[in-house]
Amino acid sequence: MASDDSRGKVEVRNVTKQFDIENPDQGLAIRDINFTVQPNEFLTIVGRSGCGKSTMLNIIAGLLSPTEGEVLIHGKPVTEPGLDRGMVFQSASLFPWLRAIENIEFGPRNIGMPKEKRRALAKDLIKLVGLEGFENKWPRELSGGMQQRVAIARAMAMDPEILLMDEPFGSLDQLTREDMQRELLRIWETRKKTVIFVTHSILEAIYLSDRVLVFCPHPGNVRSEFTIDLPRPRHKSSTEYMAFYDEIYENIS
Amino acid sequence: MDTITTLEEEKKGFQLSDRWIQIITTVAIIGIWELLSRSGLIQPVHLPSPTRVASTFFYIMREGYPQDITIFIHIKATVRRIIQGYLLAVVTAIPLGLIIGSHFILERAANPVVTFARSIATISLLPLAIAWFGIGELSSVLLIMYGAFWAILTNTIQGVKQVDVTLLNVAWMFGAKQRHIFFRVVLPATLPRIFAGMKIGLGVSFMVIIAAEMVGTVEGLGALIQQSRLYYRTDITIVGMIFIGIFGLIISIGLDRLERVLLPWAVGLEEVKR
Numbered sequence: 001m002a003s004d005d006s007r008g009k010v011e012v013r014n015v016t017k018q019f020d021i022e023n024p025d026q027g028l029a030i031r032d033i034n035f036t037v038q039p040n041e042f043l044t045i046v047g048r049s050g051c052g053k054s055t056m057l058n059i060i061a062g063l064l065s066p067t068e069g070e071v072l073i074h075g076k077p078v079t080e081p082g083l084d085r086g087m088v089f090q091s092a093s094l095f096p097w098l099r100a101i102e103n104i105e106f107g108p109r110n111i112g113m114p115k116e117k118r119r120a121l122a123k124d125l126i127k128l129v130g131l132e133g134f135e136n137k138w139p140r141e142l143s144g145g146m147q148q149r150v151a152i153a154r155a156m157a158m159d160p161e162i163l164l165m166d167e168p169f170g171s172l173d174q175l176t177r178e179d180m181q182r183e184l185l186r187i188w189e190t191r192k193k194t195v196i197f198v199t200h201s202i203l204e205a206i207y208l209s210d211r212v213l214v215f216c217p218h219p220g221n222v223r224s225e226f227t228i229d230l231p232r233p234r235h236k237s238s239t240e241y242m243a244f245y246d247e248i249y250e251n252i253s
Numbered sequence: 254m255d256t257i258t259t260l261e262e263e264k265k266g267f268q269l270s271d272r273w274i275q276i277i278t279t280v281a282i283i284g285i286w287e288l289l290s291r292s293g294l295i296q297p298v299h300l301p302s303p304t305r306v307a308s309t310f311f312y313i314m315r316e317g318y319p320q321d322i323t324i325f326i327h328i329k330a331t332v333r334r335i336i337q338g339y340l341l342a343v344v345t346a347i348p349l350g351l352i353i354g355s356h357f358i359l360e361r362a363a364n365p366v367v368t369f370a371r372s373i374a375t376i377s378l379l380p381l382a383i384a385w386f387g388i389g390e391l392s393s394v395l396l397i398m399y400g401a402f403w404a405i406l407t408n409t410i411q412g413v414k415q416v417d418v419t420l421l422n423v424a425w426m427f428g429a430k431q432r433h434i435f436f437r438v439v440l441p442a443t444l445p446r447i448f449a450g451m452k453i454g455l456g457v458s459f460m461v462i463i464a465a466e467m468v469g470t471v472e473g474l475g476a477l478i479q480q481s482r483l484y485y486r487t488d489i490t491i492v493g494m495i496f497i498g499i500f501g502l503i504i505s506i507g508l509d510r511l512e513r514v515l516l517p518w519a520v521g522l523e524e525v526k527r
Contacts, residue, residue, distance in 0.1 A: 063422050081426045093419045097441040097518045106437075107427035138518045158427060 007074055008039035008161035008194035010060060014069035017055050029055040030220035032069070035213060037194055039161075044197045044209040048252060052220020053198045054090075057166050060196060061087050073162065083111070086155030087164045091171065092147035094139040100150050101126060101135040107158040118157075125153040128187060145176040152187065162194045169204070181207055185232065202252070206244045207234055214251045224251045301488040306495075309488040318489060319471055319480060328496060330472035331462060334390070335500075338397025338465070339458045346402045346454075347447060350409025355439065360410060367410075371403035375457075376464035388469035396468070400461035401454035408450025412443035445519045448512045452505060459501040 017029045030052035037043045045053045058064040060071050062081040071078040073085070086107075094103045101122045108118035126135055129149040139147055148168055155163055169177045181204060188195055199205055205212045209228050216223040226248060230240055283303050289295050290302035297305065310324065317323040353359045375396055382392040416439055424438045466475030474493045481489035513520055 061426060063425065083428055085426070087423075087426045089419055089423065091419065093417070093423050095420060095423075095438070095441070097444075097516070110428040110430070110433050140518070154427070
């Protein structure tokens with residue numbers, strides 16, 4: 001039972017990443033970062049560009065290795081990407097030569113899931129992200145918002161314990177962005193997962209998260225932490241919401 | 254989706270008028286050419302008139318030039334050599350390019366060699382080809398292969414190098430093993446660039462046909478042009494030129510069609526980039 005409790009738990013311990021070893025002052029991306037994400041928690045890292053938030057996410061993903069420190073996922077150190085983590089990238093990064101549904105099946109296909117099974121799974125996910133009727137479109141035929149929906153479905157197809165999202169809605173227009181935020185919360189509530197979400201939008205961070213970490217640059221570090229204890233759905237114009245906004249904004253500046 | 258279909262419809266309307274412009278331009282060029290030749294402004298030996306070229310064509314079709322070697326024999330010989338040489342280039346350059354492109358060290362080692370080799374005009378290799386492979390079919394086919402090989406190789410290498418790193422990371426995150434990454438990401442991502450190389454290589458193999466058919470043959474459109482040069486038969490030269498042009502055109506249209514069938518996902522990507 002103890003191991004079950006820690007499923008989806010992420011511990012970041014003393015993580016430092018230095019890109020340029022010979023010039024320590026130049027290439028320091030993040031220094032001595034510590035935080036823990038609880039199972040099924042929605043955590044957002046917010047900060048200006050260059051504060052190392054994407055670097056942190058890539059280290060958790062296993063795409064980058066830390067210079068010092070370690071990331072533990074249910075107690076085991078991360079050395080490379082694994083199926084316990086799914087990722088949604090800044091640009092949707094769909095494979096242009098695969099149709100929407102085939103993009104969703106990409107992960108299951110790699111692990112050798114039989115064709116009928118993965119097709120059925122992908123169809124369920126198409127429904128979950130609201131893309132019925134668009135299964136057989138090429139990525140170039142989909143709008144930016146639809147492409148991100150496919151990318152989310154692709155990540156969900158592996159049923160990961162942890163969903164890593166790197167500014168996934170950054171390139172969408174404001175209205176689509178708000179739709180996608182609502183959708184993401186709905187998906188997160190139906191299929192409970194730990195989410196680590198990176199954004200530079202404070203409003204987005206407060207709308208989505210259980211907890212917000214504010215990163216500051218030179219070198220990237222955690223400046224402060226906010227627990228957003230407002231009931232969902234949250235109203236961006238409410239007084240409590242704006243109070244959080246002002247406080248976080250002051251921390252970022 | 255709506256915008257895409259309307260754009261495509263618009264393009265179809267455009268292509269129709271394009272077709273008319275092409276016909277009008279062709280007729281105009283032939284008309285002016287005929288007038289210039291008839292007016293005596295240009296000597297017929299410098300530029301024979303279209304009617305003269307047409308009657309020469311019918312003569313070669315019936316009687317042949319040299320005697321009994323009709324235009325069909327010339328065409329068949331040339332098309333066969335080009336297909337053989339070109340296919341040899343395709344089946345060797347693509348795998349080699351994929352291997353070189355995926356290995357950073359190999360790519361750096363190959364770079365100067367490739368640049369050096371592709372700068373050598375194929376015609377200058379003629380004496381070497383004859384010395385190594387003798388006078389005959391083999392030399393012709395290998396010269397065509399040489400011409401097409403480098404264009405396909407360089408484009409394949411570049412294609413592999415330009416694969417989006419994020420897509421490789423996506424593959425890695427989603428459980429792809431080394432062979433999956435190659436067959437499901439690197440290869441499909443490189444295909445448009447491979448096709449571009451194949452089109453350029455095809456153009457080159459048509460350009461080197463004259464040189465390739467200098468090697469002890471009287472059959473072939475290139476050989477026909479060589480013969481006509483010896484006897485100042487510019488009308489025959491032009492017949493040969495026209496046929497080489499027509500076949501080049503047919504094969505590139507074929508490749509374009511093939512690309513649309515094999516890479517439907519890439520259709521319109523280039524237009525968008527422009």
